[in-house]
Amino acid sequence: MDGKEKLIFHVDVNSAFLSFEAVYRLQHGATVDLRDIPSAVAGAQATRHGIILAKSGPTKKYGVRTGEPTWEAKRKCPHLVTVSPNYALYMCCHHAMVELLRKFSDRVQVFSVDECFMDMAGMPGADQPMELADKIRKRIKNELGFTVSIGISTNKLLAKMGSEFKKPDAVSTLFPWEIAEKMWPLPVEDLYMVGRATSFKLRKMGIDTIGALANCDLEILKYKFKSWGKLLWDYANGIENSEVSPPGRELVKGIGNSTTVHFDVEDRETAHQVLLSLAETVGMRLRFGGRHCRVIAVSIKRAEDLISYSHQLKIQSPIDSTAAIYEYCKKLFDEAWDGKPIRHLGVRVSDLSTADHVQLSMFEKDWEKQKKIDRTVDQIRMRFGPGTIVRSNFIRSGLAPLEGGLSDDASYPVMTSIL
DNA sequence: TCTGGGGTCCTAGGACCC
DNA sequence: TCTGGGGTCCTAGGACCC
Numbered sequence: 001m002d003g004k005e006k007l008i009f010h011v012d013v014n015s016a017f018l019s020f021e022a023v024y025r026l027q028h029g030a031t032v033d034l035r036d037i038p039s040a041v042a043g044a045q046a047t048r049h050g051i052i053l054a055k056s057g058p059t060k061k062y063g064v065r066t067g068e069p070t071w072e073a074k075r076k077c078p079h080l081v082t083v084s085p086n087y088a089l090y091m092c093c094h095h096a097m098v099e100l101l102r103k104f105s106d107r108v109q110v111f112s113v114d115e116c117f118m119d120m121a122g123m124p125g126a127d128q129p130m131e132l133a134d135k136i137r138k139r140i141k142n143e144l145g146f147t148v149s150i151g152i153s154t155n156k157l158l159a160k161m162g163s164e165f166k167k168p169d170a171v172s173t174l175f176p177w178e179i180a181e182k183m184w185p186l187p188v189e190d191l192y193m194v195g196r197a198t199s200f201k202l203r204k205m206g207i208d209t210i211g212a213l214a215n216c217d218l219e220i221l222k223y224k225f226k227s228w229g230k231l232l233w234d235y236a237n238g239i240e241n242s243e244v245s246p247p248g249r250e251l252v253k254g255i256g257n258s259t260t261v262h263f264d265v266e267d268r269e270t271a272h273q274v275l276l277s278l279a280e281t282v283g284m285r286l287r288f289g290g291r292h293c294r295v296i297a298v299s300i301k302r303a304e305d306l307i308s309y310s311h312q313l314k315i316q317s318p319i320d321s322t323a324a325i326y327e328y329c330k331k332l333f334d335e336a337w338d339g340k341p342i343r344h345l346g347v348r349v350s351d352l353s354t355a356d357h358v359q360l361s362m363f364e365k366d367w368e369k370q371k372k373i374d375r376t377v378d379q380i381r382m383r384f385g386p387g388t389i390v391r392s393n394f395i396r397s398g399l400a401p402l403e404g405g406l407s408d409d410a411s412y413p414v415m416t417s418i419l
Numbered sequence: 420t421c422t423g424g425g426g427t428c429c430t431a432g433g434a435c436c437c
Numbered sequence: 438t439c440t441g442g443g444g445t446c447c448t449a450g451g452a453c454c455c
Contacts, residue, residue: 043423043424045420045421046420048420048421048422048423049423049424050420050421050422050423051422051423053423067422067423068422069421069422071420071421072421072422112426226429226430227428227429227430228429252426253426253427253428254426254427255425255426256424256425256426257424257425258423258424258425259423259424260422260423260424306421306422343422344423344424346424348426
């Protein structure tokens with residue numbers, strides 16, 4: 001803004017979950033490095049969570065993709081070694097990396113569990129960006145044991161695109177004057193924010209590369225894609241100027257919890273039970289964050305065709321109690337459910353407010369008594385662990401009393417359309 | 420024993436008001 | 438009980454990201 005040249009780094013952990021896992025195992029006496037063999041982090045198939053969450057380099061060669069069902073991956077790669085995810089470990093690695101990065105800049109933006117932006121303008125060594133990035137890369141490798149790819153540029157978008165160029169364990173630049181040479185020849189789906197649907201439409205228009213998109217008539221894009229068109233065109237031309245947001249926390253807009261139940265849910269009571277376990281976690285996270293919500297939503301995924309639908313409700317006065325959330329969830333579910341077997345259920349709250357003073361509407365139930373119960377339960381769970389208090393109706397249900405994690409990974413801001 | 424779970428933002432359409 | 442328009446709020450669904 002003040003005419004000073006910007007310098008942004010994007011740091012991306014290579015095969016994050018798998019690398020974290022590999023390092024941990026080596027530190028605990030493993031003789032094989034998971035990164036050197038066909039391996040993957042995958043959910044448990046028995047509970048129908050069986051998809052590939054991260055894969056090693058050798059696995060990549062078999063054409064295995066992240067997000068693909070484990071059985072399919074094993075068909076492509078019969079000797080695939082799979083390990084279960086360990087989110088607590090990933091958060092440890094994440095924190096360790098952020099801590100290290102903060103030694104190089106006071107402006108580090110956590111972007112996800114494995115990605116950070118760094119504003120390096122004016123930092124020591126910033127006059128030699130390649131050398132500086134290399135120093136960071138080496139320190140992470142030596143001290144933390146995993147490798148990263150770093151992209152260097154003058155804005156976040158270009159830095160992020162740049163970090164894709166060379167991996168693992170590498171530093172690349174994508175300065176504005178390198179866009180035409182380095183970014184424009186790439187297939188259009190390599191551009192950040194061009195997903196399946198957009199890529200399909202662009203290809204149908206004859207736009208196959210990022211360069212073709214960049215040189216397309218902006219008016220045509222705006223006509224076809226509305227506000228998306230402008231964003232796509234800007235990104236293809238390397239235009240993006242958001243700040244590396246400071247460590248201060250951006251407030252989360254919504255809190256959700258959903259689960260694929262390990263059997264098909266075919267009756268209302270069981271569905272309610274699952275909703276309760278989801279509402280418990282959502283409620284706790286809401287209260288730990290000192291927030292209340294005004295919108296409650298339930299989502300349902302059908303077993304037969306995996307199609308999801310949802311139902312939501314906006315209420316007058318903000319709530320944060322588990323019992324209140326659960327009551328609304330039951331109502332929403334009963335109104336929305338088509339009666340067909342369910343694979344997946346979700347609870348999500350939004351329109352959040354800070355909990356300072358909450359006004360009670362005359363027309364809605366007084367949840368004050370429930371709030372005291374919640375608070376007590378929360379305290380006990382915090383002191384003695386989440387499993388110490390379980391609602392009696394869960395004991396013989398075969399369902400987890402608290403669905404979803406309470407780890408603080410969800411509290412990290414996720415990437416949005418505006419970087 | 421087929422495909423997870425956590426987010427954000429945008430848009431279309433309907434209800435309702437002036 | 439004819440016609441038009443603008444604005445806001447709400448809901449459902451779709452797109453994208455990691």
